[in-house]
Amino acid sequence: MSDKNKFVPELHDIGKLVDRQALNQAGIQITGHTFHDFDFSQIGVSQPFSPSWYAQYLEKDELRPPDKDLLNSQEAKEYIPDPQIRADVLITKMADGISAAISRLELYGKRIHRGQVSEGVHKLWNAKFYEEKKQGGQYWSPFTDTESFKGMFQYIDSCLSYQDFFRKYGEYLSLTPEDKTAPGNIVSLYTHLELVGKIYRTLKKHSLLQLQNAQNILLYNNQPIKSVQEASGHIDPKEDQGKWIFRIVNCNIGFPQSFSRLQDLNVFRKRADLIKAFSEDENTKDYVLFFTDDLICLFIPKDGEVRIQELLDSFLEARFIIDYKEMEAELNLLTSSMKKAYEKFHSLSTTRHLKLYEKRANFDFSPEIRPHLCDSCQMKHGKERVKDQIYEYLCDTCYDIREMGDPAREYAKWEEKGLRAGWMKITLDQEQLLRTLYRLYEEYVDTHSAMQSISNSDKTVLKDSFRPLAVQMDFVKDYKLLLKAFNDQIYEIKDKEGNPFFIEENFLYPIEGYYEFGIFKVYSGEDILKVLDLFYNLLKEYFPECLKDSPIKLSISLAQVKYPYQEHWRFLSMPKNVINIQSLGNSKLSIDISQYKLLREKIRREDTKLSHFLHRLADIEIETKSDMTVMLEIFNNRKRFPVLLELTQSELSVNQILDFYKLTREVAIP
Amino acid sequence: MNESNKTFLHFEVNTEAIAIGERIKGGTYRPCIETIPTSTLKGSFRDYFGLTDTLAIGFFREGTYEKDTFTYAPFDTFLGTAKLPISLEYLKPANGTKAVIADIYAVKMGTTEFLTKAAPTEISLGALKSKGFGRCELRYIGEVKPYLKIGYLKGRFIEEECAAFGIAKVIKPCYGYLFYPTSEVSGVYKRALFEGSIIEGPEILIKEEYKYDYKNIG
Numbered sequence: 001m002s003d004k005n006k007f008v009p010e011l012h013d014i015g016k017l018v019d020r021q022a023l024n025q026a027g028i029q030i031t032g033h034t035f036h037d038f039d040f041s042q043i044g045v046s047q048p049f050s051p052s053w054y055a056q057y058l059e060k061d062e063l064r065p066p067d068k069d070l071l072n073s074q075e076a077k078e079y080i081p082d083p084q085i086r087a088d089v090l091i092t093k094m095a096d097g098i099s100a101a102i103s104r105l106e107l108y109g110k111r112i113h114r115g116q117v118s119e120g121v122h123k124l125w126n127a128k129f130y131e132e133k134k135q136g137g138q139y140w141s142p143f144t145d146t147e148s149f150k151g152m153f154q155y156i157d158s159c160l161s162y163q164d165f166f167r168k169y170g171e172y173l174s175l176t177p178e179d180k181t182a183p184g185n186i187v188s189l190y191t192h193l194e195l196v197g198k199i200y201r202t203l204k205k206h207s208l209l210q211l212q213n214a215q216n217i218l219l220y221n222n223q224p225i226k227s228v229q230e231a232s233g234h235i236d237p238k239e240d241q242g243k244w245i246f247r248i249v250n251c252n253i254g255f256p257q258s259f260s261r262l263q264d265l266n267v268f269r270k271r272a273d274l275i276k277a278f279s280e281d282e283n284t285k286d287y288v289l290f291f292t293d294d295l296i297c298l299f300i301p302k303d304g305e306v307r308i309q310e311l312l313d314s315f316l317e318a319r320f321i322i323d324y325k326e327m328e329a330e331l332n333l334l335t336s337s338m339k340k341a342y343e344k345f346h347s348l349s350t351t352r353h354l355k356l357y358e359k360r361a362n363f364d365f366s367p368e369i370r371p372h373l374c375d376s377c378q379m380k381h382g383k384e385r386v387k388d389q390i391y392e393y394l395c396d397t398c399y400d401i402r403e404m405g406d407p408a409r410e411y412a413k414w415e416e417k418g419l420r421a422g423w424m425k426i427t428l429d430q431e432q433l434l435r436t437l438y439r440l441y442e443e444y445v446d447t448h449s450a451m452q453s454i455s456n457s458d459k460t461v462l463k464d465s466f467r468p469l470a471v472q473m474d475f476v477k478d479y480k481l482l483l484k485a486f487n488d489q490i491y492e493i494k495d496k497e498g499n500p501f502f503i504e505e506n507f508l509y510p511i512e513g514y515y516e517f518g519i520f521k522v523y524s525g526e527d528i529l530k531v532l533d534l535f536y537n538l539l540k541e542y543f544p545e546c547l548k549d550s551p552i553k554l555s556i557s558l559a560q561v562k563y564p565y566q567e568h569w570r571f572l573s574m575p576k577n578v579i580n581i582q583s584l585g586n587s588k589l590s591i592d593i594s595q596y597k598l599l600r601e602k603i604r605r606e607d608t609k610l611s612h613f614l615h616r617l618a619d620i621e622i623e624t625k626s627d628m629t630v631m632l633e634i635f636n637n638r639k640r641f642p643v644l645l646e647l648t649q650s651e652l653s654v655n656q657i658l659d660f661y662k663l664t665r666e667v668a669i670p
Numbered sequence: 671m672n673e674s675n676k677t678f679l680h681f682e683v684n685t686e687a688i689a690i691g692e693r694i695k696g697g698t699y700r701p702c703i704e705t706i707p708t709s710t711l712k713g714s715f716r717d718y719f720g721l722t723d724t725l726a727i728g729f730f731r732e733g734t735y736e737k738d739t740f741t742y743a744p745f746d747t748f749l750g751t752a753k754l755p756i757s758l759e760y761l762k763p764a765n766g767t768k769a770v771i772a773d774i775y776a777v778k779m780g781t782t783e784f785l786t787k788a789a790p791t792e793i794s795l796g797a798l799k800s801k802g803f804g805r806c807e808l809r810y811i812g813e814v815k816p817y818l819k820i821g822y823l824k825g826r827f828i829e830e831e832c833a834a835f836g837i838a839k840v841i842k843p844c845y846g847y848l849f850y851p852t853s854e855v856s857g858v859y860k861r862a863l864f865e866g867s868i869i870e871g872p873e874i875l876i877k878e879e880y881k882y883d884y885k886n887i888g
Binding site for chain 1: 857861880
């Protein structure tokens with residue numbers, strides 16, 4: 001098929017970018033967001049004719065039911081004469097269903113009342129997002145008058161690729177919700193269409209349109225189907241089974257190397273390069289739904305069609321270890337909230353197909369290795385390597401990583417007496433992200449004014465129908481924006497004289513483009529506070545609605561410059577709370593954002609009397625092991641230190657308060 | 671739930687400080703692990719009781735220990751000089767407890783029963799014995815016939831020892847390597863199952879139950 005005749009599934013929702021109200025006011029009669037029944041004489045253009053146009057018929061009444069034969073029925077043939085385009089429309093409809101953030105209950109005969117209609121996307125973690133964009137002069141719709149509206153139809157015929165569509169309308173797609181009716185307005189149309197496109201191309205790649213007994217069928221894994229429901233199954237797990245089994249796989253890309261030299265940090269660059277190559281490769285890019293610096297989320301066919309071990313071969317060749325959670329299910333049962341969905345599914349009595357596996361993709365491990373074992377990865381035989389009169393045993397993989405270059409070269413020159421280094425890592429906890437998204441969505445359904453008129457039973461159904469995948473993708477995009485903003489703004493912080501507080505020489509990003517990880521010089525608590533404040537401010541800016549259970553976490557490990565890198569990394573890779581700080585041999589602190597805010601407001605760094613008192617309390621706590629005794633002491637001194645009573649009532653322990661004071665006080669850290 | 675086909679002898683060790691090192695060479699920081707691998711116990715039982723074929727694994731009891739660091743400068747006897755100081759991570763009794771306690775399970779077989787008669791006794795485990803680390807009191811608790819359970823392995827042992835430990839299935843192997851002596855002065859590294867592997871095996875080896883699906887791979 002030439003590009004001119006290409007079917008672009010992303011265009012099926014282009015009508016959602018039309019400002020119907022504005023066009024109605026201009027005298028153009030429009031109903032719904034599809035234009036299969038539109039009277040084109042109103043605007044003096046003819047109906048488009050490209051393959052992509054036919055996706056408009058997805059919403060045609062006769063073709064809407066999920067059990068409708070979209071390949072052979074009279075109606076389908078009448079509206080969409082070309083069988084290949086009918087197959088494309090059918091696959092688009094399947095992809096659309098999987099990509100929806102809230103199950104398309106109405107299609108399956110459930111009558112549910114939804115909330116109010118609003119124009120912009122409602123980000124669950126940043127409710128004011130659209131309002132602020134609008135105040136900044138942006139608007140969700142590019143089609144607000146007759147001329148631009150005409151242009152949309154011309155574009156349906158002239159668009160050659162989804163990349164062009166996203167380039168041309170990306171800004172609007174990011175502001176427009178997938179569904180303007182609450183609570184469906186929580187995903188941007190951009191992300192929804194990205195997902196539809198990827199899933200469409202994967203379904204198409206692994207299926208075949210065939211003519212059998214004068215009937216068109218779509219064949220995947222020897223399973224012929226003609227309708228959405230036949231492939232995907234009913235949306236209700238207790239109803240009809242679907243024939244097509246696919247997988248969503250969350251792959252954590254880990255590595256066995258330990259860091260004993262700065263060059264060992266090159267493993268991050270190697271991983272980033274591989275993830276980038278995999279997500280851009282023509283053969284694999286559509287499998288990748290989203291990725292972060294250490295995770296790839298895939299949508300792939302059954303094991304017999306695509307084997308993980310082969311698919312991720314480039315990572316395994318490079319000796320990365322891939323721990324993955326794999327949900328294998330009928331299309332309509334697939335979701336990214338794997339454990340939650342699995343538990344719910346198994347509480348029902350149903351014979352439908354939904355499996356959840358935890359696996360590891362390993363490279364080849366030899367049953368036995370003769371000494372020496374590689375000092376870094378400890379997974380292969382190590383050859384003797386000598387550098388600067390130091391003997392080490394390294395396998396070829398680890399040696400190659402060392403030879404990739406000198407990251408954080410400046411770090412080796414940090415030799416000031418008493419100087420400490422702060423190793424910093426920002427982490428997105430995917431498990432926590434799912435919990436937070438469920439909490440935010442349920443709160444939105446239960447309490448938002450747009451949902452006021454909805455009955456409790458409908459609210460319950462809507463909450464049960466949440467599919468977080470697209471929302472998760474949107475969140476990850478904002479997370480990447482936060483990381484980039486952190487990277488930019490860290491160098492914009494000014495000291496009292498108005499000079500930059502951090503410069504590229506004292507706040508390093510060892511791996512270019514890897515913004516989760518930085519190293520900075522620490523002279524006093526002020527350096528730490530600057531980093532914490534920037535993190536807090538950005539969290540507040542990008543994710544104001546999930547400060548209390550933020551899945552984005554910051555860890556800082558402080559020690560002398562020569563402190564073993566691996567030990568920094570061990571702490572950084574296991575964040576317990578939203579803010580985590582350790583200072584070697586001094587203190588260890590894990591607090592949430594509200595505790596941070598309170599400590600930041602109440603603890604004055606110059607208050608030495610408070611410090612003495614906190615030390616005394618810590619001693620009492622150790623000696624008596626009695627919270628009551630400590631509280632009594634605080635109560636007895638409430639007039640001298642009223643702030644302590646307030647802090648301890650906010651579930652902060654004396655040790656946490658003391659540690660925060662020690663870590664952030666003005667004087668140089670001992 | 672099925673019973674394991676293995677019987678284990680349950681021992682308890684008490685110590686004031688112990689360092690069982692993670693095998694990281696080249697650095698000046700030696701982290702310690704929170705389990706006692708088969709290779710460590712095999713060496714100790716051989717040294718103290720002359721037993722060469724014992725199969726045992728140990729786990730430090732949660733709440734009885736916390737980590738601390740000990741720094742020392744090893745002496746190079748050949749050059750007669752001190753080397754770079756090394757920081758060793760070790761376990762010491764948690765705040766409010768008197769000793770670090772570990773549970774040790776030895777597979778019951780002819781020779782291991784000797785241990786039940788030898789206990790209570792003193793043995794040493796782990797690193798820096800010359801500095802007083804790893805002195806333990808070994809006490810016999812009793813025989814255990816555990817049930818089989820599917821879950822995450824909480825220790826580490828050589829893969830070849832799976833059958834001897836009564837492992838019915840290895841569902842997700844997390845591999846690493848453990849040293850296996852082949853003579854007084856030499857040995858090889860053998861492929862081993864590490865913490866986090868998913869197995870079906872005696873419940874005493876399981877940290878947390880695995881509740882999802884699996885395909886038989888081993």
